[in-house]
Amino acid sequence: MSTSTERAVAQEAINASLVEFVTRQAKTSVTTDVDLFGSGLVSSLFAMQLVAHVESTFGVTVRGPDLTLANFRTVADITRLVLRLRGHDGG
Secondary structure, three states, rough: OOOHHHHHHHHHHHHHHHHHHHHHHHHOOOOOOOOOOOOOOHHHHHHHHHHHHHHHHHOOOOOOOHHHHHHHHHHHHHHHHHHHHHOOOOO
16 A cells, blocks of 8 residues: 555544544534534533543644643644654655
8 A cells, every 4th residue: 555545544543433423522513624613512521521532542643842822722633733743744
């Protein structure tokens, strides 16, 4: 499997997992491009739960410089962060 194919497969799996988690927690359907904060779906407490979920589910550590709204605004943003932290930021 090529690197770009592996990245695409990983991206799809991460997106699906995050959409499922956010939908379950927020009790409303979300898509990968919904502004989680702007829509009011994510409170400060849920934001902390989301970070913990990302770390435990995807085996990454989100450190200070990565704890930005830009990295957590949408599921797609979170997925890009996870891929970058896993070293899949190319392609």
